[in-house]
Structures are given as structure tokens and as C-alpha cells.
Amino acid sequence: MKKLTLFAGCLLIGCESTSHAPPPVTSQMTKVGTKQHVDLAALRDGRRLFVSRCIECHTLPAVTSHTASEWPRLIDEMAGRANLKPTERNAVLAYILAARAQ
Amino acid sequence: MTFTVGDAVSVPSKTPGSQRLPLQYSRAIWKSFFLVLLLSILPVFSIFGGARHFTFIYEAPTSAPGSIEMENWFTWRRTSDPARVDQVDFRHEFEFGVTDKFQASVYVADWNYASDRENSGFAYSDSAVELIYNFTNPVVDPIGLSAYEEIRIGDRIFELESKFIAQKNFGPLILAYNATLEAVWQGHGLEERVGELQQALGASYEISPRLSAGLELLHEIVFPDWRDEQHIRNLFVGPNVSYRRGNWFVTATALAQATSTEGEPDFQLRAIFGIGL
Numbered sequence A: 001m002k003k004l005t006l007f008a009g010c011l012l013i014g015c016e017s018t019s020h021a022p023p024p025v026t027s028q029m030t031k032v033g034t035k036q037h038v039d040l041a042a043l044r045d046g047r048r049l050f051v052s053r054c055i056e057c058h059t060l061p062a063v064t065s066h067t068a069s070e071w072p073r074l075i076d077e078m079a080g081r082a083n084l085k086p087t088e089r090n091a092v093l094a095y096i097l098a099a100r101a102q
Numbered sequence B: 001m002t003f004t005v006g007d008a009v010s011v012p013s014k015t016p017g018s019q020r021l022p023l024q025y026s027r028a029i030w031k032s033f034f035l036v037l038l039l040s041i042l043p044v045f046s047i048f049g050g051a052r053h054f055t056f057i058y059e060a061p062t063s064a065p066g067s068i069e070m071e072n073w074f075t076w077r078r079t080s081d082p083a084r085v086d087q088v089d090f091r092h093e094f095e096f097g098v099t100d101k102f103q104a105s106v107y108v109a110d111w112n113y114a115s116d117r118e119n120s121g122f123a124y125s126d127s128a129v130e131l132i133y134n135f136t137n138p139v140v141d142p143i144g145l146s147a148y149e150e151i152r153i154g155d156r157i158f159e160l161e162s163k164f165i166a167q168k169n170f171g172p173l174i175l176a177y178n179a180t181l182e183a184v185w186q187g188h189g190l191e192e193r194v195g196e197l198q199q200a201l202g203a204s205y206e207i208s209p210r211l212s213a214g215l216e217l218l219h220e221i222v223f224p225d226w227r228d229e230q231h232i233r234n235l236f237v238g239p240n241v242s243y244r245r246g247n248w249f250v251t252a253t254a255l256a257q258a259t260s261t262e263g264e265p266d267f268q269l270r271a272i273f274g275i276g277l
Helices: A002-013 A027-035 A040-056 A071-079 A086-101 B010-014 B023-041
Strands: B068-079 B085-099 B102-115 B120-134 B144-153 B157-170 B173-186 B192-208 B211-224 B232-245 B248-257 B267-276
Touching: A027 A040, A027 A086, A040 A086, A071 A086, B120 B157, B192 B232, B211 B248
Parallel strands: none
Antiparallel strands: B068 B085, B068 B267, B085 B102, B102 B120, B120 B144, B144 B157, B157 B173, B173 B192, B192 B211, B211 B232, B232 B248, B248 B267
16 A cells, blocks of 8 residues: 555656746736737736636647637637636637747 | 445445336436437537546546536446446536636536346436536646535435646646545434545546547545544556547547455446536
8 A cells, every 4th residue: 555655656746857847927918918909917817717618528629729710610609618717718818829929 | 435426336336226206207317318428419610628537536637617517427337246236327527617717517416327137217316516627738838727616415425525736738748636535424313424535646648639548546444434444445547538520529438457455346437428508
């Protein structure tokens, strides 16, 4: 049992650098976001929602896994299932587009 | 010995004849089952609470606030030592996303059908409430953590179950770990006491956004009467597969016993069908 616990611990703690986390919100992103009339708080909120709501059903896709023109349709498809309000949907989209434009 | 999900399994064998219901009750149970099934099919518009990648292991993320999901559980267990017994457990669960980090579930009914050489029949086991609080995120934090508490009440069973849930996502790979402590009071007058410490480890790889496959492993230490005199240790291992589409998902796991504990199932098959309401 101790071995199992140790094995589980090693597997789960892992290494943060390999966690495939989406990029944090940066000032560079804010500039991109500003062009889309989205402020820093909205971008942060968009990232928070992206990393929490999407993983309820599937693993998190890389922001570069789809083109900028594909993301709005994808998020519209998923927004209902993730129970995203319109402002939350816009925040998620703004974050993804800003992150992939970096 | 698994008293967790869908587990009226062990109860009837410990209280012979005490839980078999007359025919009219069996019909009532079937009617309720079909009603619940019908209700799960009717909704056209729905908000999904989330898909499961495992069936014997819980994941750290909680359901989106405002979401409601119905899950139907099916677990078939075959035990051959000391006698051959087949038991099928059913669970009907409603899951509610309360806040971003908190979800609550109600198990409307846990019931089962058991069959051996001498007897067969349906039995209602219990109903339960389950609460999960999420502390950290498995993608952006070093590890995703959640706490789980379940209270189960039946006419011949009372159970408290606490669970520590850990998870880490590495791109398309999900690793999850559960440590569970159960305290069970069962039988006439709830005089029988059983404790159980369980560890579960699972991996699920997302082959496509709709399909995942992986492995689950369960390790159990059972304490009849809260003593370890019998040294009951069980190990189960087997594959899982999960498919999701639209507002529904189905996940199945087949587990074989790697130990040879008497009275424990040689084989378990569990499937969960979930749909957003």
C-alpha cells in the first residue's frame, strides 16, 4: 500500500512544466485584448473559465490547435454545455484569441 | 468488499432473505426505473454537468454552476467463491452544479437484482446525498484537489464515506487518485459495523475530443467490525473507455480481481450513462 501511495504521489505531483497549462494573461495579451474591447480582468476571467469549465468534459485543447476563425464557432457549440453566459463566452473567446496571437 | 457505489451487493448476503421484496414491490421498482429512464430521454435543451472518464474513480473538477445532470449507473458483479452469485446494481443520480467549486448530488435510489442457485430477486438498498468541493485546478495548479462527502441511508444500512480526490492533467492524459474511508452500519438494528480504506488510481487518454480510454486500479482494505484480524486485501484492475457527444456521455470499466479474496467479485463491469437536463 505504501508503494501504491508513493507511485500515485509521483504520478500526480508531476512537473508543472509538463502540465500543458494555457499561457497566463500578459500585458502583450492585454494589448491584443484591448483591440477587441476586452480588459485585463475579462482576459483573466476568460482564462479561469477556460481552464475550469472545459475540462469538465474533455481535456484542454491548446489555444493553437484551432485557427482564430474556428474558435468562435467551437465556443458557441460548447457554451451551452458549459453553461457559459454571453459575457463569459466572450471572455473565453477573447482570452483564447489573445493567447494564440501572442 | 465494496460498499461504495452501487453496493447493496454485499448487504443481502449478510442478511439473508431480509431484503428480497415481494412481486408488487418489484413491479413498482421497475415502473420507477422506466419513469426515470423516460425522464432522462425527454429533455431537448440541456446544460451538461460534465463527462466522466472513469467509473470507479472520481475526478477533481466539479460541475458548472447551474447545471443539472442525470446519471444512471449499472454495475454487474460476478462472485464465484464460495458460491456463484451474480448481482446487478442500479443507481439513479441527479447532479447539481451549485457554484464554480461546489456540486451536490442526490442518489434517488440504489437497488439491485441478485441471483444465485437458490434465490433471486430485486432489492432496494438506499438513497444518498453526495457533496464535492474543489480546491485546486488539475491543469493550472501543480495538482487538482477536491474533497468528497457522502451520506447514505437505507432501511438496513447507514454509511458515511469521505474521499480525497487528486488529479493532474498532462495534455490529453488525465491521472486521477482517490483515497476513501468508509464507515458502514448495516443489518438488523444496524448492528454490523464495517470499515474500509480504499485507494484508486486511474489513467485516461483522450484519443479524440469524444473518445477516451485508460486503466483503473482499486486497492481495498476491509475492516469487519473495525478490526483487521482477517487481513482482507482486495486488488482490482481493468480498462475503461468513455464516449461523449452533445449533452450525454457513456463510460464503462471492466475490473478483474487480482487477489483471491473469498466473497469478493471475480469480475465487475460498471457503466455510467449521463445526460444534461
